[in-house]
């Protein structure tokens with residue numbers, strides 16, 4: 283049942299009270315209305331045979347629209363229909379189409395894909411045209427052309443975006459394809475958990491489940507493979523997963539921050555497997571590509587309304603060279619600064635300079651600041667920096683927050699006192715910070731999954 287249908291009794295009650303409808307009006311016109319369907323944000327309401335659609339439309343369309351928005355929190359169009367309406371067939375077809383679209387989308391969502399990362403939103407430039415071309419080829423003929431496809435390149439240059447694009451494309455062609463996208467961190471942590479559960483329960487069923495999950499698929503996408511380096515048991519398991527899929531003609535797509543030959547602790551047998559398909563690198567975008575990416579983002583995020591002057595876009599493209607995530611981040615920061623000022627200032631180069639101030643970082647030997655740690659931890663756990671700094675206590679936020687505290691204490695270039703860390707997290711007491719840090723430290727000793735995650739974040743902060 284959709285939200286409008288679910289909340290229909292509240293919606294009409296709200297209408298009755300707000301518009302002071304008499305009992306007669308209410309029971310004559312409103313009570314008999316039924317939600318017929320909600321399709322693409324339009325609520326179709328069936329009007330009783332004996333009522334007049336024209337009259338109800340004239341008198342109640344607007345009030346009802348407002349009440350629906352107030353009760354559901356979402357804006358809908360409202361359309362009244364009658365049982366002998368010529369449009370009924372058309373509406374039913376629309377409903378079927380919409381539910382098919384929804385199903386395809388949920389297949390993509392289930393596969394862990396970001397809906398924004400598609401080939402349509404990917405800007406092709408000299409830095410990525412080869413990687414893009416081979417990705418399209420793999421998407422068109424999974425398992426048949428380049429297997430595995432190994433995409434590599436520096437931080438924030440579009441590897442994940444390309445991988446998701448391949449997966450979306452395959453699912454669009456055939457929603458039944460079984461696609462699994464994971465980071466190597468997830469693969470490792472799930473393996474650790476399965477081994478642990480297998481040991482404690484004394485049976486192998488958890489490992490069997492793990493293997494079923496990773497082997498019973500058509501396409502495996504594994505992101506940031508560099509993070510399984512140095513872990514023998516993970517490499518061993520991955521080797522078998524790889525062989526199983528590869529010999530059955532299933533497609534494997536891998537990303538890494540460097541080519542296989544430069545991953546020192548990668549076992550030779552895995553390295554040779556990775557090198558037997560297609561290696562494609564993505565390098566830093568040139569100026570024209572950076573401009574094109576900024577323009578695309580303005581279009582996709584509907585930022586045209588801010589009329590950002592061309593010289594401001596050029597200023598950002600000139601100054602942020604090596605990381606597309608930072609390129610996008612500066613545009614977001616610029617808009618945020620402008621809005622902070624109640625949209626009253628002007629978007630000019632000096633505002634852009636302020637936006638860039640926090641973002642421009644020398645890539646080598648970058649200083650580890652609290653802001654950098656907040657940024658990377660938030661990005662890693664897919665939560666906002668505001669949440670990290672907030673007082674929310676649910677585990678999804680509180681645990682990453684404690685990890686951030688621990689990292690600030692142990693990794694910051696300038697040593698930070700407990701009090702200083704407390705100030706960053708909204709004025710928390712130094713004992714709270716101490717507790718958080720010690721909790722992470724002691725849990726890392728027994729919880730291998732947490733230790734693995736913290737180590738990966740450390741490598742993201744300090745990739746050397």
Ligand SMILES: Nc1ncnc2c1ncn2[C@@H]1O[C@H](COP(=O)(O)OP(=O)(O)OP(=O)(O)O)[C@@H](O)[C@H]1O
Nearest residue numbers: 403404405436437438439440441442443575606607
């Ligand atoms: N060619 C491109 N066109 C449009 N957007 C891009 C392009 N390349 C990267 N981006 C955007 O830049 C951001 C970072 O890209 P992505 O996460 O794919 O990088 P990555 O190489 O996987 O980084 P990491 O090494 O951190 O995993 C994303 O928001 C992505 O949409």
